[in-house]
Amino acid sequence: MSSESETTGESAAAPNGDDGTAKSEKKNRSFLRELPILILVALVLSFFLQTFIARVYLIPSESMEPTLHGCPGCTGDRIVVEKIGYRFGDPQPGDVIVFRGPESWSQDFVSTRSSNTVIRGMQELGSLVGLVPPDENDLVKRVIATGGQTVECCDDEGNVLVDGQPLDEPYVVMDFPFVPGSQTCDTALKSARCFGPVTVPEGNLWMMGDNRSNSADSRYHVGDELQGTIPIDNVIGKAVFIVLPPSRMGTISSPNPQEQ
Incomplete structure (x- = not known):
């Protein structure tokens, strides 16, 4: 009786362990798939808040x-x-x-954007979501x-x-x-x-x-x-x-x- 109980317990424990590992791996894969969406939502919210609600300036x-x-x-x-x-x-x-x-006030204004097209594009994108100061x-x-x-x-x-x-x-x-x-x-x-x-x-x-x-x-x-x-x-x-x-x-x- 005792021996059978121990065997049953051991045999039941293995599937539970495998199931836990599988769930963990599935959860990690799910998070990685959702991460780009979460980042996109955060960027859209940042753009919305800084365009229509409030913005931090230096x-x-x-x-x-x-x-x-x-x-x-x-x-x-x-x-x-x-x-x-x-x-x-x-x-x-x-x-x-x-x-x-106004234009007449801009005589001393110097653009902070890079002359490199790729970098300048990244700077403009960063400005839209508040990661880079506006170039104005x-x-x-x-x-x-x-x-x-x-x-x-x-x-x-x-x-x-x-x-x-x-x-x-x-x-x-x-x-x-x-x-x-x-x-x-x-x-x-x-x-x-x-x-x-x-x-x-x-x-x-x-x-x-x-x-x-x-x-x-x-x-x-x-x-x-x-x-x-x-x-x-x-x-x-x-x-x-x-x-x-x-x-x-x-x-x-x-x-x-x-x-x-």
């Missing part, structure tokens, strides 16, 4: 200091730019936005005035004016010198802050960097066909959050400077 310059940190050769802030909000409304004064620079003149600035408003600088205290009213701009830390009584917009020693007045065309925006002494913004392009403004159609989205580095993580302030 800040490469100092034009938005100290709100956004960046400089050539350093590790700049990485920001999340959401693209949904402006599908239901236009940018407002104070918003920090990413936009495609994408800029980040703050909205100061919108269509129909007149913007200029400066009042007696060196403030930017919109429709004759001085702006409250706590985010501006670095600016050109302005000394009431000696270095203003009316003296021979004219302040570099001075510009305008410019009336913003309907459907356009007047953009300025927070680092007023180091930003090639609307003031720099005031002589072009759009008087330095940019079309709302060029807006990509609103910068809402700094995700990297961890020490800089947080929301991006966008107070309306026209509200006193």
Whole structure:
């Protein structure tokens, strides 16, 4: 009785073991067949999210200091730019936005794409799914005035004016010198802050960097066909959050400077 039981047990154990190995091999083959599909789905989702929902951008310059940190050769802030909000409304004064620079703003733009056709094609494909930065003149600035408003600088205290009213701009830390009584917009020693007045065309925006002494913004392009403004159609989205580095993580302030 005992011997028969042991034999039965051993003979039953072998098929169970073979069946387990077969199931494991089948599962591995199934996973390998599904892997390309999973990768494709992930790439499609990435393309969808970055095209229609939000995208991460690297800040490469100092034009938005100290709100956004960046400089050539350093590790700049990485920001999340959401693209949904402006599908239901236009940018407002104070918003920090990413936009495609008009043609007249692209004179210093240098393409990052390879001259090799194959590599360039791979770079373009990578850009579609967010693995490679887009090869376009994408800029980040703050909205100061919108269509129909007149913007200029400066009042007696060196403030930017919109429709004759001085702006409250706590985010501006670095600016050109302005000394009431000696270095203003009316003296021979004219302040570099001075510009305008410019009336913003309907459907356009007047953009300025927070680092007023180091930003090639609307003031720099005031002589072009759009008087330095940019079309709302060029807006990509609103910068809402700094995700990297961890020490800089947080929301991006966008107070309306026209509200006193």
